Amino acid sequence: MADPASESAGDDPPQLECRRCGRALQPGRGDLHVVSILALADPYPPVFTEDDLALDVGSEIRNLIAHLSGLDAREAQDQVYRRQVFPLCGACYHDWIDDPTGSGF
Ligand SMILES: [Zn+2]
Numbered sequence: 001m002a003d004p005a006s007e008s009a010g011d012d013p014p015q016l017e018c019r020r021c022g023r024a025l026q027p028g029r030g031d032l033h034v035v036s037i038l039a040l041a042d043p044y045p046p047v048f049t050e051d052d053l054a055l056d057v058g059s060e061i062r063n064l065i066a067h068l069s070g071l072d073a074r075e076a077q078d079q080v081y082r083r084q085v086f087p088l089c090g091a092c093y094h095d096w097i098d099d100p101t102g103s104g105f
Pocket of ligand 1: 018019020021022023088089090091092093
């Protein structure tokens with residue numbers, strides 16, 4: 001599926017399906033929402049304990065490099081930043097926006 005947010009006016013409308021229920025959507029008819037979700041790994045400054053500071057920094061860096069060398073660039077990026085853009089039909093949007101985490105609150 002093409003990124004629905006990147007389509008420009010005047011192009012043929014993209015063929016879209018509701019990501020949740022699969023219903024065919026007709027862009028430009030007002031019966032869909034495009035949802036954009038941005039997920040970031042903990043953006044707060046790291047907290048270090050005395051135990052952390054007592055560790056061998058060189059060893060910790062080598063362990064981190066070994067861990068990262070096993071990942072491709074996409075996997076590494078997905079661990080810290082992920083963006084999802086998808087269409088929802090009106091009914092699914094209204095259900096989703098009221099409880100986006102599925103927690104029932
Ligand atoms: Zn739907």
